[in-house]
Amino acid sequence: MTEAKKRNPNIKLYGLSWGAPGWIGQTATHNESNFYSADNIDYHLKWIQGARQYHNLTIDYLGVR
Amino acid sequence: MAWFCCDLVCFLGALVCVTLLPDSHWCTSGPMACLLADPPLPSSRPQGANLDILKVEIGGDTQSTEATEASHMHTRDDGVDEAAYNRGYEVRRGKGGNSLLHNSSQLPGSHCMCSPQPGIPATSLNTPLNICPSQRPFPPTHTSTNLHRRAARPSDPVVDDD
Numbered sequence: 001m002t003e004a005k006k007r008n009p010n011i012k013l014y015g016l017s018w019g020a021p022g023w024i025g026q027t028a029t030h031n032e033s034n035f036y037s038a039d040n041i042d043y044h045l046k047w048i049q050g051a052r053q054y055h056n057l058t059i060d061y062l063g064v065r
Numbered sequence: 066m067a068w069f070c071c072d073l074v075c076f077l078g079a080l081v082c083v084t085l086l087p088d089s090h091w092c093t094s095g096p097m098a099c100l101l102a103d104p105p106l107p108s109s110r111p112q113g114a115n116l117d118i119l120k121v122e123i124g125g126d127t128q129s130t131e132a133t134e135a136s137h138m139h140t141r142d143d144g145v146d147e148a149a150y151n152r153g154y155e156v157r158r159g160k161g162g163n164s165l166l167h168n169s170s171q172l173p174g175s176h177c178m179c180s181p182q183p184g185i186p187a188t189s190l191n192t193p194l195n196i197c198p199s200q201r202p203f204p205p206t207h208t209s210t211n212l213h214r215r216a217a218r219p220s221d222p223v224v225d226d227d
Binding site (some may be wrong): 016022 | 125139
C-alpha cells in the first residue's frame with residue numbers, strides 16, 4: 001500500500017474483513033461470536049489506527065463481508 | 066489474462082478484480098507497480114493502469130486457501146504494539162525487511178479495483194464492470210514475458226523519471 005501510495009498518491013486504500021477472531025461479540029452472558037457487534041467496530045478502528053500509526057497509511061474505505 | 070499469466074490471476078467475482086500471486090514482485094522490481102498503480106503519464110509510464118482503489122483483506126484469524134490470516138487482535142486486549150500489525154502472511158516481512166503491509170498488493174488476500182478507463186473514477190464498487198485496464202490486451206511490446214517499460218524510442222520526449 002505504501003508503494004502504491006508513493007507512486008500514485010490519489011489511490012484509495014480499502015480494507016475488507018471476511019472474518020474476525022472468535023472473541024468478537026462475546027460477552028459474559030453470550031458466549032457465541034457475533035460478527036456484527038461493538039467489538040467488531042473497535043477491532044476495525046484498531047486496524048485503521050495501526051495502519052496509520054505503524055505504517056503511516058490512511059485507510060479510505062472499510063468494508064465488511 | 067494470458068498477458069499477465071506470470072504475475073497475476075485475474076478473475077471476476079462479486080468483489081475481486083485482480084489478485085497478485087504471492088511470489089510476484091511489487092514495486093521494488095518495477096513492472097507491477099508501474100502497470101497497476103502509476104498514473105498514465107504521457108511518456109514515461111504510458112501503460113499505468115491508474116488504479117482508483119487498492120483493496121486489502123484484513124486478517125481475522127481465519128483460514129484461507131493460502132494460510133492462516135492472522136489478525137491484529139488475537140484477544141480483546143491485543144493490538145497494542147507494532148508487532149500486532151505485522152503479523153501473518155498478509156503483513157509478513159520479506160527479505161530485506163520489507164513489510165508486506167507496505168507492499169500488500171502482492172499478497173493473495175489483496176485485491177485491486179480500478180475504473181473502466183484510466184482517469185475515470187470507479188463509480189460502482191464491487192461490480193464486475195470495473196475491469197482493470199490491465200485485463201485488456203497490451204500492445205505487442207507488452208507481453209507476459211516483457212512487462213517492463215517499453216524501450217525508449219527516439220520520438221519519445223525526454224522526461225525525468227521519478
